[in-house]
Structure formats: structure tokens, C-alpha cells
Amino acid sequence: MSDVVVVGAGLAGLTAAIRLARAGRAVTLLSAGVGGLQLSQGTVDLLGYTPDRVHHPLDAIDRTADADHAHPYHHLRADGVRHAVEWFAEVLGPGELVGSLQTNVHLPTAVGALRPTALMPPSMAAGDLRDGANVAIIGLRRLKDLYPDLIADNLSRTDLPSGGRVNARGVHVDFVVRDGESDSSGLVTARALDDSSTLLRFADAMARELTDDDHVVGVPAVLGLVDTQTVWSTLQTRLGRPVFEIPLPPPSVPGIRMNASLTAHAKAAGVRFVMGGRVVGATREGTRITGLQTDTAGRLRLTRSPWIVFAPGGFESGAIDVDSYGAIREPVFDLPLAHVPSDPVVSADYWADHPLFRTGVAVDHSMRPVDPTGAAVLDNLVVAGGLIAGATRWREKSGEGIAIATAVRAADTIIEDGS
Amino acid sequence: MNDEMRASLDHCVKCTVCEAHCPVAAVTPLFPGPKYVGPQGERFRESGTSVDISLDYCSGCGICTHVCPQDVKIAEINAQARHEMKSRKGISVRDRLISRPMVTGRLSAPVAPIANAVLRNGLARRALSATLRIHRKAPLPASARMTLRRWLRGRTQAPAKRGTIVYFHGCAANFYEVETGRMTIEVLEHLGYRVLTPKQGCCGLPLQSNGLFDDARQHVHSLVSALDGAGHGLPIVASSTSCGLMLKREAHEILGMEDATLASVGARTFDICEFLLDLHDHGELPLDLAPIEMTIPYHAPCQLRGHGIGTPAVELMKLIPGVTVVESNAACCGVAGTYGLKREKYDIAMAVGAPLFNMVRDMHPPLAVCDSETCRWQIATATGVETVHPIALIHRAYGLS
DSSP states (O other): OSSEEEOOOOOHHHHHHHHHHTTTTEEEEEESSSSSSGGGGOOOOOOOOSSSSSSOOOHHHHHHHHHHTTSSSTTTTHHHHHHHHHHHHHHHOTOOOOOOOOSSSSOOOOSSSSEEEEOOOOGGGSOOOTTTOOOEEEETTTHHHHHHHHHHHHHTTOOOTTSSSEEEEEEEEEESSSTTSSSHHHHHHHHHTHHHHHHHHHHHHTTOOTTOOEEEEESSOSSSSOOOOHHHHHHHHTTTOOOEOOOSSSSSSSHHHHHHHHHHHHHHHEEEESSSEEEEEEEETTEEEEEEEEEEEEEEEEEESEEEEEEEOOOOGTTEEEEEEEEEEEEOOOOBBBBBOOOOOSOTTTTTTOOGGGGGBBOOOOOBBTTSSSSOOOOOOEEEEBBBBSOOOHHHHHHHHHHHHHHHHHHHHHHHHHO | OOHHHHHHGGGGOOHHHHHOOOOOTTTTTTTTOOIIIIHHHTTTTTTTTTSOGGGGGGOOOHHHHHOOOOOOOHHHHHHHHHHHHHHHHOOOHHHHHOOOOOHHHHHHHHGGHHHHHHHOHHHHHHHHHHHHHHHHTTTOOOOOOSSHHHHHHHHOOOOOSSSEEEEHHHHHIIIIIIHHHOOOOOOOHTEEEEEOOOOOOOOHHHHHTTTHHHHHHHHHHHHHHHHHTTTTTTTEESSHHHHHHHHIIIITTTTOOOHHHHHHHHHHHEHHHHHHHHHHHHTOOOOOOOOOOEEEEEEEOOOHHHSOOOOOHHHHHHTTTTTTEEEEOOOOOTTTTTTTGGGTTTHHHHHHHHHHHHHHHHHHOOEEEEEEEHHHHHHHHOOOOOOOOOOHHHHHHTTOO
């Protein structure tokens, strides 16, 4: 029997599992499938909008913690986030994650907006653009998820957060990734570029389209799936100028890399992965969960454990049920939910704040779920990540910060318990 | 199309997790990926008519369903669509032959040395490739001189101390890899179980994966009544992880069988490593395991992942002092049952398995370990490294070999 069962293989679940396993706990990680991390853009967003653009995320986290007691950051504050994210950055190392917790950078997206984030892969860092820079945005004719002219036009008419503007131009390159394929995904392209001869062919095709006036080069985030450090630095050397990756819609190569890296760290720390069975229920004695039921082939299986980290994600991950009458519940443990919207559960205005996204489980400082009076409802279960109520993570760009910091706090509750 | 499976495609959020993990789409543009031919293509299939034949390049490994975070039955939808497509086009002699291991096994067992010599003969394999389009280098198993059932006839059982178990050996352990069957029985008896081995046939999995659903259903019917008939309510242990999965899940989800006996048998079927690790989790597995000083590459086959039980073989082998298990973390060995035997699919299968083969070769191990028989034959043929079922190590550590 494991010391801890972690439910969920997203950023929060993987982070908690690594933290616990490195502290000597025997950890089993149960998940319905691969976690949502691999759909992400591979950056660590702490806080990007409140709703104005955030430049100093830790300061903004403390202001949020003071102003909004229902926000997940209320329990963590800047100190809790820094403690957790610094540890997380050490796990991945500077070869995979760079940047500063103090100051956000603003990286071009696949539509040419500037997205605030704190930490990023080194291959994206040169996307933090400066006034007067001539930027070439390279699009691949066979890759339909990045339109260089759209990005270049939007970048050129955007005031940089640091002041000034850039001159951006779109460049088209026809690069044959696999013979007979006219529509190669970013993933297929990234796999191909791990091969050094394909990479050199790729670099030469780009070099032909660049001029001496292009200071910085933006490319789709396809620079290798396994050894991005080598692919990216080789390309920079061949092109003789800084190169940055622009994340694409899924399959998102930077997200796949981070997911693979964290999964490898978890396995190396001894985490036992059991994928392919959704956790559908639990056995309990009073306020203790004694076992988890997973829906596996042929039957329900019971996994017993003294501690549970529950990190199944939010509404978008299927961790919160909404039925056709608008009734909302957490289906596994029937945990009390906070911020449950009154009818209707979503707004008719697509771009408005949809109250459903703030719906989730309220927690105390130890990450135990609480009822509306603030009392913990279970002794041996802690919650991490997107299930926690109170944040519209996609709008405020706080998803990774909340996932990592709540996962570390949840893991530490178990580690400090010591039993 | 099974409505339960088809309904699941509405859960698809187009996240592309399946595309990212598909081992076939990773190596060939001939297969555009499970989402494309599955939840996307399915919307355009009227009464099962496929919109494009790339579906045929799906190996049926099931990884897409396994990794899907939204419980979409991608592999099942594609298997059913492939069945429809093949039913219309007609199913080749080759596919009808390689999907019947009982027939080939029965024919070759009495003349095993001759049959094996023929399969090792380059000229004969060229002929097989030219006539039947079975690739001349594909891993075809050698027939055993004595089948498991013949071996069983000549022995007396140890008295039961602990309960009775039904053993589902499948075709492979009967005709080709008799030692896997023998060792499974001997380990279970060593633990004190009485092991019943009712007369049993094929589970129908190769028929199913070659689109012969009606024949597959007949095989499932006969098999579940044989296993159930050995003793109603008894636990059933399988040493073939893919055949066990057929009873637990695929007969219902792919063949659409709604059968009370099947449901009962499926709910009582355990993979042998799952069964032993459950014993260990309850503190009931004797740990008097003799040391084996060995570093072993282990590959978790796709069909094991479909059970949703993790990798019990790894946990079990780690209980043996001296054993270091190195997991392949590779997606698939490529063979996917009978896919990699086919001349037009062989190169794809070998490209799928290449990372695994390289990892095994680089370790220069005395043995490799894998739970599934066709994967073992594929790994052994591709690498030259003897590849065994995990039960072989447990058997040895208990001093039984």
C-alpha cells in the first residue's frame, strides 16, 4: 500500500507526486488519462492580469491575497508561491525553465498578442522584445497553426509593455517534413527536428529568407521534442541571431516537453503511475477516506491509502459535473462547492466573466476542503490545482502558479504530518 | 456501431492528446492519427461507411483510448469502423488465417519440428510473403513439441490449501509458449491454490482485430461458457494480458456483446501479475524470494495499459532481491497482435518499435521482460534478446526453476 495516492496527472498532480516522493513517501498516481499539462504552452504563469496587465507578479499576488479572501492565493501569498515555484524551477533546472518571479515578461502568442508570464523555456526567452527591434516571424507553409503575417501585423501595431514598438514582418518557408505530407502538425515537425540533418536543412531553408536587417527571429514552437536545448541553440548559431519559439494550439510541443520531463522526474523519484481508470468513488470512515474506487477494465478496483492528494483539474477537466438542470457537484467525494452560480451557469456573452469558472472546492491553509463555515470536512484529503475555487485562471493567467503552489502546500501538509 | 461507444465521441474536446501519443502516426504519414480518423471521421461515416481508408493503418494498440483524459473510446470507435470497412471490401485469406491461432496451432503442433523448420527457412518465408503477404522477417512463433494441455494430462495436482482458481491459458501458452503456462500454474500451486484448467479455445481477439466480428463473438461465447463452467464465481487468472483484456473489456466495448456470463467472467478475470500484486497489497504474498542478480529491461505492452491497473509486473519484480527493472517507457513494440506480420505494415511496425529495440539492445541484457506474447516475439526477433513473461522471474525466485 502507498503512503499517498495522488489523483490527477496534470501540473498539480505531478508536482505533488514529485514533492512527496522526494520526501520519501511511497506515491501512487491515479489518472483517467494523460493530464492537461501537455496542452499548455510550457510557461509558468503566476499572475498576468488583475484585470490590468501585471508587471510584478509577486507584489500583485499579495494584493490579490489581501483584497480577495476567496482567491486561492489568499492561502499562499507571495511567500508561499515563491517557495513553491522556486523549488519547482529547480526540479526542471535552468536548461528547461528560466525567468524571474519578480518581473513578468510579455511573449508573443500565435495571434501576435503579448502574453504576460513569469517563467519560460530558454527557447522562448528572446520573445521578450525591445523597442525598435526588427522581428522576422517565420511561418511554415505546411503547418496550419501559425500565420506569420497575422502575428507580424499585430506585433507591429502593439505598444510594448516596456515602451516603444517593434517592426515585424512575416516570412513564409516551405519546409517538407515528411515526403508525401502537405499538412504536418507541429508535433510531427518537432519530432523531425530532433534529427540533426533535418534540423540543418530546416536552418538553411530559413537562412535563405532572412536579411541582415532581421534582428530577432520568431518561429513556431517546433524546435525538437526531446532535445530542444540542442535544436534551439544550433538554429540560433546557424542563423546568427536570437531565435524564440511561439507556442501553438494543441498538440502543444512545449506542453508535451514539460509533461514528459515532469513525468520522468516523478518516475525517477519512484512514483507508481496507474493510468486509464477514472476515480469514481471512495470508501470512508467518518471524516477519513479509506480507499478510492477506480473504474478499470472489468470492474471497480479499490486503492487504499492513508492520504489522498485530489488534483483532478477544474470544470474543463470533467472534475465538476453540471447536469442538464444546471445542478453542479463534485462527483467523486461530493465535496462542498463554493462560488456556485445561480441560474444560468454561463453567461450569454462569450467574453464576459463566466461565474462557473470560479466554482470549485474551498480550502483552508493546509489545502483541506472546507464547508461554508470554513471547517475542514475531511482529515486525510488535500486538494490541489484547478479544482480549488475562486480564480478565473485562464483570464487572470494564474493557472500554473495556483497549480504548483497549492500542490506544494498540499504535499507539505502530508509531509509535516509525519505519520 | 455500438451506441455506447459512439456516444463517447461527444466528449472529445479535440485536445489532441491521443494524436501526440499515437505510435503509428508518429512514424508514418499514411495514418493521420486517432482523432482524425476517430471522433472527426466518425461524424462523416454514414451507416459505417468510412470516409478514407487510412483507418486501415490503425494498429489497434488502444493507446489513444488509454491516454484520453475525457474517456472517449477512440480505439473502439475505430475498431468498429474498420470492421465495417473490411466487411465491405472483403477480408483476405491472409487475415483469415493469421487470426486463427488455434487452427494454425493445431495443424503445426503434431509436426512441430517440421513446421518450425519451414518457418525458419528463408525460401519458405519468401513464398509466404509472395503468396500470403506475411512479411518474411515478421515474428512467427515456433510451435511447441508438447502442448500445455498434453503436459497437463500427465500430471497430478497438489492439494489446495488456499482456494480454487480457473486458469485461462489462451492459445499462445497452449501451442507456442508452453513454459509460460506451466510456470503460471506452478507459481499458483506453490502459493497453495488449486488450479482448474478447463478445455478452452481462442478468445477471438485476432479475429476481432482483423475485422471478423461474428467469428470473434462465437469464440468469446464458447470461451466464457468454458471458463464459467469450471466453477461459477471462481476467480479467473490469465497469463495473456491481451486475451484477458478481451474478456474484461473488449468483447463488450468493441464486439458490442451484452452477455451476462461474459460480464460475470470479465469482472472475475485477473491478469496474473495483477492477481499476485493484489495478494501482496493484502500482505498475502510470501516474500521468500531467492535473489536474482540481474538488470532487466521491461516493456509494458499496450494491451496491459488497457486494463487500467498500472504496471504490476514492475512492482512484483522489484520484490525479488537483486533485480533492477529498467522500464522502456516506449509507446509500443509495433506488432500490435498481427499488424506487424503483414507485409504492407511491417516497416511501420518496425519503425514504431525502434526506440524500444534500441533501448533493449543497448543494455546487452541476459533477458528482456514483457507481459504480452506477440510483443515478446517481436522484441526477441528484432533484438535477438530472449524475452520472457514476468512470471518466469517469479517462478525462478520461488525456487521452482
